[in-house]
Amino acid sequence: MDLLRDNELMYGRLLPVEEPHLVERYNKALTAFGLKPTKLKSFEIDRTGFSPQVAEELGDPDYLDPNQVNRRFIILTPQQIDLPVVHTAFSNTSQLVYEFMSRNARAIDALTIKDVIYGEIEDSISKVEDIEDLLSINQVEFRVLSAEDVVGKAAELGRLADRLRQEPDAWRDDTLLDRMVELAQVTGDIRENALVPDQVIFRHNAYWTSHFGGLYVFIDPDVTTVICDPTAPGFRRSRPWQVSYLSLRDPDRVFRFLASTGRLDLPRASWIEPADFLEHRANLIIRELVHRAEPTRDLRALDRVWLQSWIHANAEAVNIDGRFPFLNGAKRELAQLGQIRIDEVRPDFRFLVVRAKPDHPDAWLTNRLLSDFVHTDFVFRYAFNKQGFYADYEGWREPWRAFVVETLKTTYLKDTEGFRARLYGLTD
Numbered sequence: 001m002d003l004l005r006d007n008e009l010m011y012g013r014l015l016p017v018e019e020p021h022l023v024e025r026y027n028k029a030l031t032a033f034g035l036k037p038t039k040l041k042s043f044e045i046d047r048t049g050f051s052p053q054v055a056e057e058l059g060d061p062d063y064l065d066p067n068q069v070n071r072r073f074i075i076l077t078p079q080q081i082d083l084p085v086v087h088t089a090f091s092n093t094s095q096l097v098y099e100f101m102s103r104n105a106r107a108i109d110a111l112t113i114k115d116v117i118y119g120e121i122e123d124s125i126s127k128v129e130d131i132e133d134l135l136s137i138n139q140v141e142f143r144v145l146s147a148e149d150v151v152g153k154a155a156e157l158g159r160l161a162d163r164l165r166q167e168p169d170a171w172r173d174d175t176l177l178d179r180m181v182e183l184a185q186v187t188g189d190i191r192e193n194a195l196v197p198d199q200v201i202f203r204h205n206a207y208w209t210s211h212f213g214g215l216y217v218f219i220d221p222d223v224t225t226v227i228c229d230p231t232a233p234g235f236r237r238s239r240p241w242q243v244s245y246l247s248l249r250d251p252d253r254v255f256r257f258l259a260s261t262g263r264l265d266l267p268r269a270s271w272i273e274p275a276d277f278l279e280h281r282a283n284l285i286i287r288e289l290v291h292r293a294e295p296t297r298d299l300r301a302l303d304r305v306w307l308q309s310w311i312h313a314n315a316e317a318v319n320i321d322g323r324f325p326f327l328n329g330a331k332r333e334l335a336q337l338g339q340i341r342i343d344e345v346r347p348d349f350r351f352l353v354v355r356a357k358p359d360h361p362d363a364w365l366t367n368r369l370l371s372d373f374v375h376t377d378f379v380f381r382y383a384f385n386k387q388g389f390y391a392d393y394e395g396w397r398e399p400w401r402a403f404v405v406e407t408l409k410t411t412y413l414k415d416t417e418g419f420r421a422r423l424y425g426l427t428d
Contacts, residue, residue, distance in 0.1 A: 004393065007405050008413070009382070011052045011086055014044035015079060022076050025116035028147035029074045030054075032118060035063055047083040047097050049074025049118070055087070065089055067127050068210060073097060073142075075117040078109050086386075091208040091365060096121060100142050104197035115146040123204065128211050131226060131234030135217070135243065142200040157183040206362050208369075210387065214248075216369055218362060220261060227254060227369065251373055252347035255354075259342075263366045265425070267330065267340040267353040275423050278334075281352055281377055282327045286311065288376050289321060291400050299403035323376075327352065348373065358425030367424060378404050379412050383420060 004010035017023060018041070027037035029049070036058065043053035048064060048071065055061045064072040068089035081101040085094035101108055111117055123137045146152075160180050164170045171177070206218050212232035218225040223244050228235065230247045246253050258264045265271060272278060286307055287299050293314065311318055318324050326349050333340050342350055351373035356366035367384040374380060381389040393401065412419050420426045 001390070001393070003401060003405055004390075007409055009405060009408055010390070011044065013084055014046055014052075014086070015077070015083055016042060016044055017051070017076065018042040025076060025147060026074060029116050029118035032145065032147065033063075033072060045074070045076070045080065045083070046086045047080050047094060047101075048072075048085055048088070049076065049080070050085070050087050052086070061087060069125060069128055070123060071121045073117075073119060073121065075101070075108060075112065077112050078105065081105075089210045091368065092205065093121070096140060096202055096204075099202055100197070100200070103199040107197045111146060111150055115150045117144060117146050119143045119145045128209075129233065130238065131212070131215070131228075131232055132238035134209060134211065134215065135224065135226075135238055137204045140202055140204050142197070142202075144197050144200060153183050206365050208365060214372075214388075216365070218257075218261070218263075218365070225257060227257075248372065251351065254369070254373075255347060255350050258366060258369070263357055263360050263362055265355050265357045266342055267334065269334045269338045271355075271425065272334060272353070277355070277423055278327050278331050278353065280379075280423065281374070282324055284376050284378070285321075285323045285327070286318075287403065288400075289314070289318060289324070291397075291403075293317065295397055296399060298399055300406050323349065323352065355424050356426075363426060367426075379408060379419075380424075382408060383412060383424070 001010055017026060023038070023041065023043075026045075026049075030037050038051075038054050038057055040053055040057060043051045045051045050064050055063055062068065064074070065088065066072075071088065071090070071093055078101070081098060085097065088094070108117065120143050121140050122143050123140045125133050125136060128134060157180060160176055160183070163176065164180070206216075208214065208216050213229050215226065215228035215232060218227070224239075224242065225244045225246060226235075227246045228248060230236075230245075230249065236245045244257075246257055248254070255264075259266065287302065290297065290302070290307070290310060291299060311324070326345075330340050330353055340353055342353075345353070351370055354370065356363040356370065360366065364384060367380070368388075371377070371381045371385040371388060375388075375392060378389060378392065381392065393404070396404070417427060
């Protein structure tokens with residue numbers, strides 16, 4: 001993984017924590033979680049406060065995610081809202097933390113001036129043992145604490161201020177007034193500084209989770225759809241009257257579900273041709289075939305002329321694989337008809353010519369699921385399914401790793417937003 005880290009393809013865009021007072025605050029949160037404080041003088045954190053360096057020091061990549069449920073968070077600065085989430089068991093953790101930070105921006109701004117915010121994203125379960133446990137999570141609540149208990153003291157001061165306004169003789173209570181002065185010395189004027197988060201409960205909507213080897217939950221008005229390996233505990237047994245179960249090993253049913261629920265951009269010339277979508281995938285497929293045939297060849301130096309010659313010389317292998325000829329035929333069909341007759345395409349090839357409908361609320365999650373059926377498009381995997389990409393990377397030979405890193409640097413990382421917008425119609 002060192003090659004990925006060196007090229008900022010792993011744990012990129014994180015926030016450095018170097019100031020001694022911020023390191024001290026971070027350690028107070030770790031201690032409150034029952035963890036050892038870090039001895040590091042500097043480290044990096046993501047939106048949730050997860051640090052790869054601290055995880056390595058503790059020897060526990062799940063130090064903020066015990067049991068991979070009820071995720072912990074540490075907020076040192078409002079700047080964390082713009083960071084990615086690089087380690088999580090649920091794909092919607094990033095969005096939930098973003099909503100919490102944006103809805104409570106004033107309180108977070110004020111609190112982090114003098115304290116660290118930490119806590120848990122609590123749901124209805126403490127451990128996931130089967131699919132029913134996951135389906136029982138309908139909403140989450142941010143349980144918010146602070147090392148100096150500024151949150152608690154602000155809440156107490158607010159209650160005492162309410163008593164002062166509502167009880168006619170409360171102003172005669174010296175103990176009450178002294179306590180308010182004592183609290184105000186810590187919190188400041190809470191009429192000006194909102195120190196208590198207003199919204200802490202959020203809906204738990206569609207998501208992917210790492211449990212049971214990777215599981216997707218899609219929510220529609222009349223039915224919840226679970227897509228996972230059929231060996232997952234509870235598959236087709238949990239709420240069969242209101243949950244539809246699809247196997248990740250069944251590309252036909254998965255595709256039909258995504259298409260019938262309006263989550264797919266079906267193959268039409270109007271979006272495929274301007275994006276060079278099929279050319280992008282065909283190029284990666286041919287290079288993968290070259291790598292299979294010649295595992296030690298440096299793929300970075302291959303040009304179009306060399307590749308065309310290789311295709312002619314290895315036509316039988318290319319035709320047996322079938323993907324490259326299929327994409328060439330798809331391009332001709334698009335040019336003639338403006339669309340592809342998708343029902344006539346073999347199920348596993350259908351995923352090569354579609355993307356998530358960009359304006360659907362589940363677009364990012366849908367693209368993540370699609371990436372499980374098009375492993376060769378490692379750019380797609382990296383953009384929408386980093387856990388899957390990193391797992392793939394572990395099994396690759398060095399020449400393919402070098403080609404992947406070089407391709408990501410010169411395409412996706414060069415203009416991330418532009419690349420996503422052109423190929424997948426998505427902007428952040």
